[in-house]
Each structure stands twice: as C-alpha cells, then as structure tokens.
Amino acid sequence: CKRNVPAHVMSIIVQMFSFFFLSGRKARTFDLDAIFEQTRRTAIERSQHVLGKFINIVYTITTHLNHSCLLLPFLSIHFNVHPQNPVKKIPATHEITLQHGTKTVSALGLDPSGARLVTGGYDFDVRFWDFAGMDQALQAFRSLQPCECHQIRSLQYSMTGDVILVVSGNAQAKVLDRDGFNVMECVKGDQYIVDMANTKVRLSSAHIYCQIIDSDSFFVLWDLTVRTWDLNSEKKHKSVFKPRSFQGKKVIPTCCTYSRDGKLVAAGCQDGTVQIWDRNLSVHTKFHCRQAHTPGSDISCLTFSYDGMTLATRGGDDTLKTWDIRKFAKPVAVATGLTNYFSMTDCCFSPDDKLLVTGTSVKKDEGQGKLVFFDRTSFQRLYEIEVTNASVVRCLWHPKLNQIMVGTGNGLAKIYYDPAKSHRGAKLCVVKSKRKEKQAELLTQDYIITPHALPMFREARQRSTRKQLEKDRLDPKKSHKPEPPVSGPGRGGRVAAHGGTLSSFIVKNIALDITDDSNPREAILRHAKDALEKPYWIAPAYKKTQPDPLFAEESDEDEEANKEPEWKKRKI
Structure with missing residues (x-):
C-alpha cells in the first residue's frame, strides 16, 4: 500500500x-x-x-x-x-441574432461586466440590450436617437461601465449614462480657425473616433488632430496631438486608440502612416511608421494586444498587419485579401492573446461576410465563420464572457458563444421562454369612450385630501370617466326620466311626441287663431315694464345734412 x-x-x-x-x-x-x-x-x-x-x-x-x-x-x-x-477555444458552437434595424450596424459597445450591450447604426438609432432582462424574444429595452439625424460612428463604455461615449457624424460628442440619459455634450467650437491648438475643437463630420480609457475619464476624438478630453470639463481639452506627414504637412487621422495601460496614444492616418505618442508628451511621436499601409487607404482600426507588445492594424488596402512595438520599422506579419469597404472595420485579439479576429466586406448579394481567425505567431488562417450575406463591420471579443459580438451591414448584431466555455451574457436570455403577450380587445371602430382622459384635457394633479379626492371622483372631467346613467328623480341638474339627458326628456314629453308628424304645418298653425285674438305673449306682456317710446323729430338742418352734394349727383 x-x-x-x-x-x-x-x-x-x-x-x-x-x-x-x-x-x-x-x-x-x-x-x-x-x-x-x-x-x-x-x-x-x-x-x-x-x-x-x-x-x-x-x-x-x-x-x-x-x-x-x-x-x-x-x-x-x-x-x-x-x-x-x-481553434478549440473559439466560442462559435451557438449563436443568437439581435435585430437592430435594416441598415448597417456601425458601432458596438459592451460594458466591462458584460451585462449590457449597445448597438448603433446608420439608421441614427442607439439600442440598449440587457442580457439578464431579455428572453428568447431578444428585444431591446430602449431605443433612442441621441444625435438626431446623424449616423452613429462609435460607442464606448467607460472602464467603470457607468457612462457611454457616443460619437456620430456631427461635430459634437455626447456622453450618456447607462440608461441613455444625456450627461455631457462637447462644445462645437470654432470651425474656421487654422491654428488647431488655440481652438476648442474643430471636428470633421466624416471621420471621428472615441474611447474612454481610465479612472481619470479621458477619451480621445479627432478631426485633423487627436485630442484628449476630461469628462468633467466639457469645454476644455487636455492635450492635442498633431499628426504630420513626411514633409511636415497636416494629415487626417482615421482611427486612434489607447494602449492597454493607457500610456500610449496611437493614430492611423490617411497617408498610410501609424504614429504613436507618449500620453504625457504630445509634441513628438515616440514611434512612427511612414508606410504602414498603402497611401490614400484609410486605416480603419488599431488595437493593442493584452500584453502591450503587439499592435494590430486593419487597413483599407484589404490587409491586416501586426507590429512589434519594440521594432516598429517593419510589420511582423501581413495578411492580404481581406476586403474592406467600411471606415470602421474592426480587428481584435482573443482573451488569451493567441488569436486575431477581423471581418470581411462583400457587395450586396454577392457573397457571404466572414469572420476570420488568425494565429498570432504564425499568422495562418485557422478558422472562418460565414456570418451573413452582408459585410462584417464590427467585431468584439469580450474577455470575461468569452463571447464574440459582430455587427453586420444588413442591420444584424450576432453573438457567438459556447455553453461550455462562455459565461453568462447570451446564455442568460436563451434559456428564458417568451412572455405571453396580453391580447387586447379589438374594436371595429376607434371610439373615444373617455374624452376627458385625452392628453389635451390632462392637468397636473396636486396632492389633496381624502374628501377632495372623493369629490373629484364624482366629477367626470376630473376623474376622466364617462357620465353614468342617472336613476331616480335626477341629480346635479340632470333629468332621469326617459334617458340620461335633458334633451331626451323634452323630446319624450313635449310637443314632438304628442303631435302628428304626418302634417307639421297644421300642428304649427293650430295656435295662430289664439295668437290673434289673445296676443298676450307678444306685445301686452311688455306694457307694464317697458316705457313709452319717444322718437326725435327731424329739423331743417338734418334735412340739409342729408341732402346729397351737387358734385356727387349723377349727371344725365
């Protein structure tokens, strides 16, 4: 033993x-x-x-x-x-589909805990999805248009998950809380000042990006510059980074991001360069690659690995490249043939830093948009997922949930997960059955049963005593209910006999019901003889109360005044 x-x-x-x-x-x-x-x-x-x-x-x-x-x-x-x-670590055995709309889903944001997902698109809407509150119907609990008629370009949760940064095609960024209410809005600034360091902000409507990074509540957005802002001071930026070309001219950055530790700020520009600054030194770049991608092709995404040593860039020249920060002159690996039609196509690292994921674009009804997985070291295509018959624009791999969120060009947001390897998130809502809808009674015609309950009659009700509430309950206008039928002798000036209104009582008991409707003229003239012989109700009724009429006599002056002048008379 x-x-x-x-x-x-x-x-x-x-x-x-x-x-x-x-x-x-x-x-x-x-x-x-x-x-x-x-x-x-x-x-x-x-x-x-x-x-x-x-x-x-x-x-x-x-x-x-x-x-x-x-x-x-x-x-x-x-x-x-x-x-x-x-490949066995990819959570792609199951999927659910969230219907955002009919247009491109151009922004995805997931809070750090993985409880809520926000989606934004070209239809100007921002939808909020709560995994714990959803059932199999997969309906968003809130939809709003925070930027009115502007396409949503980027959505980003803060590190604490209490606020969301929303950037659209207009020249102002907004910060919302978890429920979608406005917290802050950046000033628009002077758009015609040349010196970018002296103006508050001058944003381009076509290119904009944002990110909230640390506890100091900094975020980055750009026009011809890259700026860091403080969420507590909406009218002042912290620092300005100015990308320059090889000749020293201004270039337009197309994407920017922070490193994982928040010490570096990286930007990809329209001339194909990738420029990286130290967060505290905004004058000169710390790393600079002149021809990272083809000049004139917008770099759509920059992302750092979790260890902070590798930078991945997604270019508009249909390539995906990885760079070693310590040797930034040449790319470590290059993948080609990845079609990109959007200026916000994503790429991201897996939670264990061994895989790199990006999406491909296709023309309408000409193929399947794919989610492509690459090995980080060998850069070989390990796996592909055919998502839908539209472009794959956004992709996000959450490290805590171990689930992949994808935004497509046909208005869908798909979530891929594995029941054995993923945690919470989509697993919470797929196990809940759909709630039974309450069937309302169908009316053949729209009747206004309680007219005083319409919005035009509503008034702000103040707090009152119990007796006042009882009196208001009897009043049909204050209680917003129709008048009930009166039984008995009547109440409140309403006659109860033969109906609920005074007009119905008169019709039932006076002349119209007694007379013969066949000859209405005789029914009217049968009182004419009594009116001539005994005219009490016409003139004699006023003899006792009315004074005698006195009329003024006409004088010669009045006659002359009434005469028409000679020049007005008609000539024959």
Whole structure:
C-alpha cells in the first residue's frame, strides 16, 4: 500500500483504524481498493494539469524562437501532453441574432461586466440590450436617437461601465449614462480657425473616433488632430496631438486608440502612416511608421494586444498587419485579401492573446461576410465563420464572457458563444421562454369612450385630501370617466326620466311626441287663431315694464345734412 498511496493519505487511514479499534467501538467498513484508486486518479490529474501549463509556456517560448519543431517530439514522447489547439477555444458552437434595424450596424459597445450591450447604426438609432432582462424574444429595452439625424460612428463604455461615449457624424460628442440619459455634450467650437491648438475643437463630420480609457475619464476624438478630453470639463481639452506627414504637412487621422495601460496614444492616418505618442508628451511621436499601409487607404482600426507588445492594424488596402512595438520599422506579419469597404472595420485579439479576429466586406448579394481567425505567431488562417450575406463591420471579443459580438451591414448584431466555455451574457436570455403577450380587445371602430382622459384635457394633479379626492371622483372631467346613467328623480341638474339627458326628456314629453308628424304645418298653425285674438305673449306682456317710446323729430338742418352734394349727383 505504501508504494501506491501518498504518505499523508496513509497517516489518515492509520489514525482512523486506531481510533475505532482502541475505543472499543464497532469499526465502519471501508472499501480500501476504491479509496486507493480514487487517490491515484486525483494525483494523476493534478500532475497532468501542472504539466499542461508548463508545456504550454514552453511551447509559446519556443515558437517565438522558431525551435518548436525540435521540442514537440520530446514533449509528446516523454510527457504525453500536447499543446491545446487554439481553434478549440473559439466560442462559435451557438449563436443568437439581435435585430437592430435594416441598415448597417456601425458601432458596438459592451460594458466591462458584460451585462449590457449597445448597438448603433446608420439608421441614427442607439439600442440598449440587457442580457439578464431579455428572453428568447431578444428585444431591446430602449431605443433612442441621441444625435438626431446623424449616423452613429462609435460607442464606448467607460472602464467603470457607468457612462457611454457616443460619437456620430456631427461635430459634437455626447456622453450618456447607462440608461441613455444625456450627461455631457462637447462644445462645437470654432470651425474656421487654422491654428488647431488655440481652438476648442474643430471636428470633421466624416471621420471621428472615441474611447474612454481610465479612472481619470479621458477619451480621445479627432478631426485633423487627436485630442484628449476630461469628462468633467466639457469645454476644455487636455492635450492635442498633431499628426504630420513626411514633409511636415497636416494629415487626417482615421482611427486612434489607447494602449492597454493607457500610456500610449496611437493614430492611423490617411497617408498610410501609424504614429504613436507618449500620453504625457504630445509634441513628438515616440514611434512612427511612414508606410504602414498603402497611401490614400484609410486605416480603419488599431488595437493593442493584452500584453502591450503587439499592435494590430486593419487597413483599407484589404490587409491586416501586426507590429512589434519594440521594432516598429517593419510589420511582423501581413495578411492580404481581406476586403474592406467600411471606415470602421474592426480587428481584435482573443482573451488569451493567441488569436486575431477581423471581418470581411462583400457587395450586396454577392457573397457571404466572414469572420476570420488568425494565429498570432504564425499568422495562418485557422478558422472562418460565414456570418451573413452582408459585410462584417464590427467585431468584439469580450474577455470575461468569452463571447464574440459582430455587427453586420444588413442591420444584424450576432453573438457567438459556447455553453461550455462562455459565461453568462447570451446564455442568460436563451434559456428564458417568451412572455405571453396580453391580447387586447379589438374594436371595429376607434371610439373615444373617455374624452376627458385625452392628453389635451390632462392637468397636473396636486396632492389633496381624502374628501377632495372623493369629490373629484364624482366629477367626470376630473376623474376622466364617462357620465353614468342617472336613476331616480335626477341629480346635479340632470333629468332621469326617459334617458340620461335633458334633451331626451323634452323630446319624450313635449310637443314632438304628442303631435302628428304626418302634417307639421297644421300642428304649427293650430295656435295662430289664439295668437290673434289673445296676443298676450307678444306685445301686452311688455306694457307694464317697458316705457313709452319717444322718437326725435327731424329739423331743417338734418334735412340739409342729408341732402346729397351737387358734385356727387349723377349727371344725365
């Protein structure tokens, strides 16, 4: 037994036996073979787990040194452990589709906890999706247009997840809270001042990007410059970075980003250059590559790896490149043939930094937009996902959820996940059944049953006492309910007999119901003889109260005044 069982397990078994035998109690029966087998399996699993971590570390180091081909046979023979295939880590076994609209989804934002997703598009809408509150219907809980009739270009959560930065095609950036209410709006500034350091901001409507980075609430947006702003001071920028060409002329940056630690600010420009500054030194660039991509092709995305050593760039020249920050003169690897029709096409690293993901663009009804996965070290195409028959514009791989969010050119936002490898997020809503919709009664015609409940009659109701509320409940105008039928002798000036209104009572009890409708003239003239013989209701009724009429007599002066002058008389 001592050969197969560890020492601490054997000591526990000996103490257990001695306790039962020496105390004089009846000992419990144990299956020693099962205990030994379980202990042996646990020791093997732990040793394999530790060896697996060690082998993956050694494999990563040797891959960078290009000696993996010599070491792999040794590892596989002596340790019987192979490095894990990175394709198996891609969470792409299941997917859900969120219907944002009918136009391009040009912006995606996911909070750090992974609880809420925001999508923005060319239809000017920003939609909020809550994974914990959604069911299988997959409906957004809020939709708004924060920038009116301007396309949404970028959405970014802060590091704490309490605010969202929204940038559209107009010249002002907005900051919203988690529920979509406005927190701050940047000033528009003077758009015709040449010296960019002396103006507040001069934004271009065609190119704009943003990012919130750290606890100081800085974010970056750009026009002909790259600026850092403080969320607590909307009228003042912190610093200005001015990209320059090789001849020292101004160039337009097309994308910019922070490094993971927030110490570097990188920008890709229209002339194909990539320029990187130290965050605290805005005058001269720290790293500069003149021809990173083809001049004239907009660089659509820059992203840093999680270790901060590699920079990935997605170009408008249908390429994807990786750069080593320490040797920034030449790219480490280049992938071609990746069609790009949008100025905001994304690329991102996997949470373990071993894969690089980007999307491809296609023309309408001419193919399938794909999500392409590359190995970071060898830069080989490891995997592809055909997303839809439209371009793949945005992609986001959340490290906590281990889920991939994709925005497409036909208004869809897709989420890829693996039930075994992903956590929360889309898994929360797919297990909930759809809520039953309340069926409302259908009316053949739109009737206004309670006219005083319309918005035009609504008034701000103040707090009142109980007696006042009871009186208001009886008033149909204040209680917003129709008048009920009156029973009994009547109430409040309303007659109860033969109907609920005074007009119905008169029609029922006076002349119209008594007379014969066949000859209405005779019904009217039957009182004419009494009116001539006894005219009490016409003139005699006013003799006692009215004075006698006195009329003024006409004088000669009045007659002369009434005469028409000679020049007005008609000539014959």
